[in-house]
Amino acid sequence: xxxxxxxxxxxxxxxxxxxxxxxxxxxxxxxxxxxxxxxxxxxxxxxxxxxxxxxxxxxxxxxxxxxxxxxxxxxxxxxxxxxxxxxxxxxxxxxxxxxxxxxxxxxxxxxxxxxxxxxxxxxxxxxxxxxxxxxxxxxxxxxxxxxxxxxxxxxxxxxxxxxxxxxxxxxxxxxxxxxxxxxxxxxxxxxxxxxxxxxxxxxxxxxxxxxxxxxxxxxxxxxxxxxxxxxxxxxxxxxxxxxxxxxxxxxxxxxxxxxxxxxxxxxxxxxxxxxxxxxxxxxxxxxxxxxxxxxxxxxxxxxxxxxxxxxxxxxxxxxxxxxxxxxxxx
Numbered sequence: 410x411x412x413x414x415x416x417x418x419x420x421x422x423x424x425x426x427x428x429x430x431x432x433x434x435x436x437x438x439x440x441x442x443x444x445x446x447x448x449x450x451x452x453x454x455x456x457x458x459x460x461x462x463x464x465x466x467x468x469x470x471x472x473x474x475x476x477x478x479x480x481x482x483x484x485x486x487x488x489x490x491x492x493x494x495x496x497x498x499x500x501x502x503x504x505x506x507x508x509x510x511x512x513x514x515x516x517x518x519x520x521x522x523x524x525x526x527x528x529x530x531x532x533x534x535x536x537x538x539x540x541x542x543x544x545x546x547x548x549x550x551x552x553x554x555x556x557x558x559x560x561x562x563x564x565x566x567x568x569x570x571x572x573x574x575x576x577x578x579x580x581x582x583x584x585x586x587x588x589x590x591x592x593x594x595x596x597x598x599x600x601x602x603x604x605x606x607x608x609x610x611x612x613x614x615x616x617x618x619x620x621x622x623x624x625x626x627x628x629x630x631x632x633x634x635x636x637x638x639x640x641x642x643x644x645x646x647x648x649x650x651x652x653x654x655x656x657x658x659x660x661x662x663x664x665x666x667x668x669x670x671x672x673x674x675x676x677x678x679x680x681x682x683x684x685x686x687x688x689x690x691x692x693x694x695x696x697x698x699x700x701x702x703x704x705x706x707x708x709x710x711x712x713x714x715x716x717x718x719x720x721x722x723x724x725x726x727x728x729x730x731x732x733x734x735x736x737x738x739x
Contacts, residue, residue, distance in 0.1 A: 432451055433453075435456075436453075439453035457643070458647065461497065461635055462497050462500055464635065465632060465635065468633065468634045469629075474631060475502075479586045479587050480508040480583065481507060483498060484576050484589065484590045484591065485529045485532070485533070486513065486529065487527070488525060488653060489637075490640055493632065493635070495509070496649075511532075512541050512579035512583065514545075515542055516545050517551075517555075521656055521657055541579045545571060548575055549571060553567070553571070565663075574719075586627075588627070588628045589630075589631055593632045593640055595637040595668070595671070597682075598671055599668055599671055601688075602685060606663075611722075614693055614696070716729040717729055
């Protein structure tokens with residue numbers, strides 16, 4: 410099992426497979442659970458946990474993600490990524506004036522959401538972090554299962570649009586100054602490749618973590634230095650990894666195909682994920698300012714939805730378009 414960190418030069422890890430041979434941590438005599446490269450070294454559970462926390466902390470500081478006095482709305486689904494995110498942020502900022510509040514979205518997916526919701530509630534209780542639960546039924550009048558009637562192939566698109574609105578609403582209720590999501594290295598690289606495959610230049614150049622802070626609550630992604638496999642190991646060595654069910658709609662997403670494609674490329678060409686993200690960042694640095702300026706002058710980038718009044722980039726926002734399509738179908 411191989412895994413990489415989020416930036417060239419950071420530690421890159423692979424699961425220790427020594428064929429039964431005992432190997433000690435490079436910093437102590439405890440058994441190794443992970444071997445890191447660049448530089449090449451082995452880490453026990455304790456030092457691996459510390460390494461993950463330090464990498465996230467360095468990324469937060471280097472990118473200026475969090476400022477003194479911030480109140481961070483942490484998107485907590487109950488899955489592995491958001492669980493690791495809340496645990497690491499709580500550890501890093503427990504003795505500071507940074508406040509954390511967990512926002513959990515209940516989409517209403519029968520046979521799936523109940524378990525992840527329970528895991529999210531248990532984690533916030535254990536960490537003594539306040540939690541707000543926002544449901545699709547409350548905001549949109551219906552749960553996701555009913556919203557997807559006769560449009561199951563659009564599941565991830567519909568859910569993604571509505572989840573972003575629900576998370577924003579939860580953050581507003583919590584008085585948050587930033588929204589933290591559990592996107593990891595794999596997620597970010599997949600998003601870059603998906604935007605390229607779709608020819609979606611606006612999404613490639615900007616997202617809600619950059620630009621227009623006066624219109625949006627800024628979003629941050631502290632877990633990007635860590636790969637999905639590193640996050641699994643991080644939770645497993647602490648005994649908090651729970652094998653939760655997969656979303657029943659996951660098979661409908663383009664992301665699943667991109668995930669497999671990128672995993673194969675990473676296996677044969679190590680460093681592919683970091684290079685994709687680095688290339689995206691270079692493109693943003695070179696043309697994003699000009700792109701934003703031209704779009705703003707055209708008057709069609711930032712406006713307000715004529716139905717709900719939310720900030721958006723067209724006459725009708727994505728949420729109202731989704732809900733309007735549902736109304737037409739039903």
